[in-house]
Amino acid sequence: MATIMMVGAFDTKDVEYAFLREQILARGHEILAVNTGVMGECEAFAVDVDASEVAAAAGASLESLRAAGDRGAAMKAMGEGAAKVAERGYAEGRFDGIVGMGGSGGSSVVTAAMRALPVGVPKVCVSTVAAGDxxxxxxxxxxxxxxxxxxxxxxxRISRVIFTRAAGAICGMVEAEPASAGDDKPIVVASMFGNTTECVNACSEALSASGYEVLVFHATGTGGRTMESLIDEGLVDAVLDITTTEWADEVCGGVFSAGPERLSAAGRAGLPQLVVPGCVDMANFGGMDTVPQQYKDGTRLFYEWNPEVTLMRTNAEENVQMGRIFAEKLNAATGPVAVLIPLKGVSILDGDGELFCDREADHAFSAALKANLDEGILVREVDHNINDP
Amino acid sequence: MATIMMVGAFDTKDVEYAFLREQILARGHEILAVNTGVMGECEAFAVDVDASEVAAAAGASLESLRAAGDRGAAMKAMGEGAAKVAERGYAEGRFDGIVGMGGSGGSSVVTAAMRALPVGVPKVCVSTVAAGDxxxxxxxxxxxxxxxxxxxxxxxRISRVIFTRAAGAICGMVEAEPASAGDDKPIVVASMFGNTTECVNACSEALSASGYEVLVFHATGTGGRTMESLIDEGLVDAVLDITTTEWADEVCGGVFSAGPERLSAAGRAGLPQLVVPGCVDMANFGGMDTVPQQYKDGTRLFYEWNPEVTLMRTNAEENVQMGRIFAEKLNAATGPVAVLIPLKGVSILDGDGELFCDREADHAFSAALKANLDEGILVREVDHNINDP
Incomplete structure (x- = not known):
């Protein structure tokens, strides 16, 4: 028997949650009911954590949220509160999985609680926005x-089927406890792009042969964020950050940014990390018609990787900015750090004679990095392209 | 004990599927294994429907797909074949739920099979593209x-947990058989937008009071498609198609198109349908900067519904086109059809004196509709706005 945290707006959706709750109880599991409904009370069943406690966990009060009458602000506060309640409750061993339901607003609150929990904890949300972004x-x-x-x-007639299957899914997931394999190898995470695949594959093979398990993440924003998130959860032993291109998208407003926290987790966790400025020569956009107007001044190089992805060569100024940011991130690291700089290009496209080959921009990066990096951090420049064997 | 159809590329992902299969068998369920892998054989476990059968179901041969070496074309054929195999197998009662795994290509094949099955049949796909569009x-x-x-x-270490939870989810879902409620009321489906909410709510209340169950769908493309899909599955008794705006997006290239099949299912199924050209005065785009260049010639009216949604007033020419399309769709209907045309505007914004009020465009629609509609079909024009009580 397991306990499932059921979270949602029990004030307006009490009938729906009462149905879901019955299905879960009928399978022999227990419910920890967390109410995020701002406007009213829950009449249909007993609540374990009421909405005022959820609001308080976010430093807000239910009364002030009601009085303000700002739906968006209330949702945000309840999402933050639910995340705190979930994180704390899970750490205290109070539940084994989490379930919720909602439209776009309700889903944002419910999934905020879910995203606060480690990978592997069962998380199921019935949502109107599952088919979209x-x-x-x-x-x-x-x-x-x-x-x-x-x-x-x-x-x-429809929702009864969906809610019943959702109850089945969360129950089945908490019942399927993953076996822990005693012989697990140390985990190394690596960042990759099509433009650095050769390099990462070669490293993976070498590391696997030496007894490591290598998990590879595509540097598409989600990939980098997931990698950093797994590091934060303590699942990782070392970091091979070969494709730090997401910073180019963060700096240029591209579509594959992983946010300003990228390149932080490994240092925070004190893990050994090898950092290479892989693909910082390129920012990613959608089709050519989605490239922001500001870049269409004729000074920029573009490459249509495929009809849905347009690559833009970063310039010296952006590379200086990235060099400084990388230095700042790596200076903050509490574990061992090494930086490797390939002098013949940081991607296939940046190889000698290739379209994005711009040694001035490359040099701008390494000069800014070296000028700002703490003395103890090893920087090694090699006279090769990033993908050279 | 249930049977779960396991579908995927067993040639390249045999280790992963073998693991998933073991987890499902361990819970006491059976597997119907369908191989969609084009390139090689499955060595790890017994296959029930092999890849050549899947290809054949799509009218292709595995040899020719291999020989052509076109990855995209092969994926498309195997997706079509898997859909046929799934549809046929489910109709024959050979399985109770479906599970698969993959990257973006693998997910497209696996979910093609899933989309061929009715709503309510458990469908679980482990995917690299679950966090995105x-x-x-x-x-x-x-x-x-x-x-x-x-x-x-x-x-x-990560995938073992995810795969185990996925096995738990599909098993839990097939185990949670929804109770059929004997007292189910006849189902009416209705299409809605913020701009027609008042009208739809009033109809819903009246229908509910008369013993019908009303399911409302937001006309955002997905909503209209889902509504048509439920009609095709035979779950619906009558159709209140009050918000046919998705055709404006289909005609203008907006973001909420439901495709050229919209407005077809009810007629095909012979269901009674009441059709209103609700919100055909507006096509939807994202933020103002996403509006296509062709519409920025100064002749168009725009309204920022919110920062993420820009509405564009449709013109007379587009309304003529829609009038003709509606006539064609309704002429093909095999059941009773009635059309209601509100002469004082088809949305809030099209009300007298409102920003989108353009009776010339409105008239262009109704004139084109009436000129092309078969004689037997009832058209009633009322001197009200769509939302008037």
């Missing part, structure tokens, strides 16, 4: 969205 | 994507 709801975690098909509003 | 994978069905966190490549 789920990035903000899922984040870098294993949040499972079940399409609600109809609105999460009432128990009808 | 899932629209094409989920479609209008209850396809459940489980984020793979790491690539679906090998059984490692």
């Amino acid at each position: 789920t990035g903000a709801y899922v984040g870098s975690k294993d949040v499972v969205l079940i399409p609600s098909i109809v609105d999460v509003a009432g128990v009808n | 899932t629209g094409a994978y989920v479609g209008s069905k209850d396809v459940v994507l489980i984020p793979s966190i790491v690539d679906v490549a090998g059984v490692n």
